[in-house]
Amino acid sequence: MNYKIQDIEKSFEGKIVENLGNNEYVIKINDDDHTLKILNMNSKGIEFILDQKYHRAKYLEQSTNEMSLVIDNTPITLNTNTHLDEVVYKVTGGASAGDSQLSLKSQIPGKVISIAVVEGDSIKKGDVICTLESMKMQVGVKAHKDGSVKSIKVKEGSTVAKGDIVADIE
Numbered sequence: 001m002n003y004k005i006q007d008i009e010k011s012f013e014g015k016i017v018e019n020l021g022n023n024e025y026v027i028k029i030n031d032d033d034h035t036l037k038i039l040n041m042n043s044k045g046i047e048f049i050l051d052q053k054y055h056r057a058k059y060l061e062q063s064t065n066e067m068s069l070v071i072d073n074t075p076i077t078l079n080t081n082t083h084l085d086e087v088v089y090k091v092t093g094g095a096s097a098g099d100s101q102l103s104l105k106s107q108i109p110g111k112v113i114s115i116a117v118v119e120g121d122s123i124k125k126g127d128v129i130c131t132l133e134s135m136k137m138q139v140g141v142k143a144h145k146d147g148s149v150k151s152i153k154v155k156e157g158s159t160v161a162k163g164d165i166v167a168d169i170e
Contacts, residue, residue: 013028013029013030014027014028014029014030015027015028017033023037023038023039024036024037024038025037025038034050034051035049035050035051035052036048036049036050037049039054043059044058044059045057045058045059045069046059055071055072056071056072057069057070057071057072058070060075102150102168102169102170103165103167103168103169104129104141104143104144104165104166104167104168104169105163105164105165105166106132106141106160106161106162106163106164106165106166107139107141107162108132108134108139108162109134109159109160109161109162110132110133110134110139110159110160111132111133111134111157111158111159111160112130112131112132112154112155112156112157112158112159112160113131113132113133113138113156114130114131114156115129115130115152115154115155115156116128116129116130116131117129117130117149117152117167118149118152119149119150119151119152120148120149121148121149122147122148123143123146123147123148123149123169124143124146125142125143125144125145125146126142126143127142127143128140128141128142128143129141129142129143129149129152129166129167130152130154130166130167132160141166143169144169145169147169147170148169148170149167149168149169150167150168150169150170151167151168152166152167153165153166153167153168154166154167
């Protein structure tokens with residue numbers, strides 16, 4: 001996970017190692033274990049004790065893979081999934097199906113908020129075809145191969161389910 005404090009950028013790997021119950025956890029940040037107790041969590045923020053020190057985080061805004069918050073009066077931006085493009089590509093079928101797959105499928109359910117291409121456009125692998133909104137996050141559905149857009153199967157404002165075809169790419 002990457003984080004940014006003003007003009008300082010750093011990254012760390014964090015994960016929950018053990019759930020101790022009663023909102024207490026053992027977490028690993030990089031190679032160090034820490035104890036975490038969540039005191040209060042709601043849509044505005046979270047209060048917690050990390051290694052016996054009290055902290056308060058206030059959520060400011062969240063997008064596809066970034067979250068802006070203030071922790072103990074210090075503004076921080078977290079990149080919550082530094083490998084989001086790889087995850088989206090893998091889930092769309094691009095990683096296993098290769099260039100033979102014609103249909104680009106939605107990796108998540110959501111509402112189509114924009115379409116970035118028109119039929120006949122030449123595209124490269126990784127180009128954004130459309131943007132979906134799901135759970136207040138925006139996710140770009142990216143081309144799984146080079147080619148041209150044969151047909152677009154969605155319209156702005158429509159909803160799609162996971163696995164629905166978004167476009168055909170030849």
